[in-house]
Amino acid sequence: MDAFYASAEQASKPSLRGKAVVVGGIGPRGVVATASYEARVFGVHSAMPIGQARRLAPNAAYLVPRFRLYREVSEQVMGLLRELSPLVEPLSLDEAFVDLEAGEAAWDAASARLVGARLRDEIKAVTGLTGSVGLAASKMLAKIASEEAKPDGLVLIVPGTERAMLGPMSVRTLPGVGPATGDHLRRAGITTVEEIAEAGEDELVRLLGKSHGVSLYAMALAHDDRPVVAERDAKSVSVEDTYDVDIHDRVRVRTEVQRLAERCVQRLRGAERSGRTVVLKVRRYDFSTLTRSETLRGPTDDPAVVREAAARLLESVDTTGGVRLLGVGVTGLADYTQEDLFAQAQAEADAHASEGEHEGEAEGAGGAGDEGQAAAGEVVEAADRRWVAGHDVRHEQFGHGWVQGSGLGRVTVRFETPYSEPGRVRTFRTDDPALVPGEPLPLVEGGAGRFAAREPDAGSGVV
């Protein structure tokens, strides 16, 4: 999908169509998840600190991600892909590999092109959004083709032309070559794919190590026989929060770690898994990151066990100077065991008693939602926090709209729907009883409209 989150927001909000839209964390430490193509003109791109984006594009609309909406659209698209083949490998909410041969949907270049074109039409009809298609003989090449196809295009790499096409491209084009490897290669005088091939496998292994060297050399020769794998099991589950302000108080650090452990276990259970190794992650004031892990005797999904392990791990970490991020994860996943189910009932009770932290709410905003817990008595701020920029609301009289901004006891709402003309803006008190948080509407009138499962935090793809 092209600039997925931003495109979904534009489809959802008629007043933003053709405008610069930036979706991401809004707090002081937020980063851009996706920028619309209009915003990219100003130099805004994903992973850029939001403050920098605001300097480059002060008039863009800054919105907090609505993962429920994106997930719903994603499922519609994945459904279309599964009609083509049983072998669909999702990479993220907005990208997937499809083995067209396995689905007998295509058998040569011409039939593949036809299938790709039809798919793009269907995606547009069902979701209202544009998607780009890359067609090639391997996953690596299909991925490169889809990047070339963006936005709103289709690219097919004709078999036999791969090497010639890849040759002049930057090494950064190849999957697995990021800033560090790119630099490493550049220092060795290698900047293009062709130069990787010329350097030879031995030299690549010498530079990058066995595994990376061998696979990169193969990629440079356009060799990639990785199969499309549907249904990959997750190998770890983790949650983490970056705090708007570094935490110095050791007691507060301990409390946060306990809360993260609880959230992590809830996610673990949601996936019907248990895990054996507990991992604590601490990012300090200077951005240095430490991890500590402990492997238990057997897998668990007991919140108390994970909490205690995380607390033990924290004791071995020096947090003087302050921490900006804390995380708790579980790896070594196993399927549920009978004993686990017993412990579950108990812990569920105390999880509810402690906070009832149903996933969702404003937490996806990136830590901002958590900060408030500590500061009691800030009634106005608490009320403001219900109104997250870009999120849906409903008004007794004016109907469906979205939050344009809030603060100082006021919330500004634009009343429009995906199917209406650009709407009018009105301002209310944040405690106005006629205004309540609303649900996302389908982007296409009459489209699938139920949004059940919710999860606040997920990746932030830009495609």
Add this chain to the structure above:
DNA sequence: TCTGGGGTCCTCATACCT
């Protein structure tokens, strides 16, 4: 006012066992 969140995979060091 630099630098999110949720993952995967790899490497290297170390410990332990045979």
Add this chain to the structure above:
DNA sequence: TCTGAGGTATGAGGACCC
């Protein structure tokens, strides 16, 4: 009895991806 090799598990860190 000592030493080394090799396998496996564990722990920490880093690179990369969306």
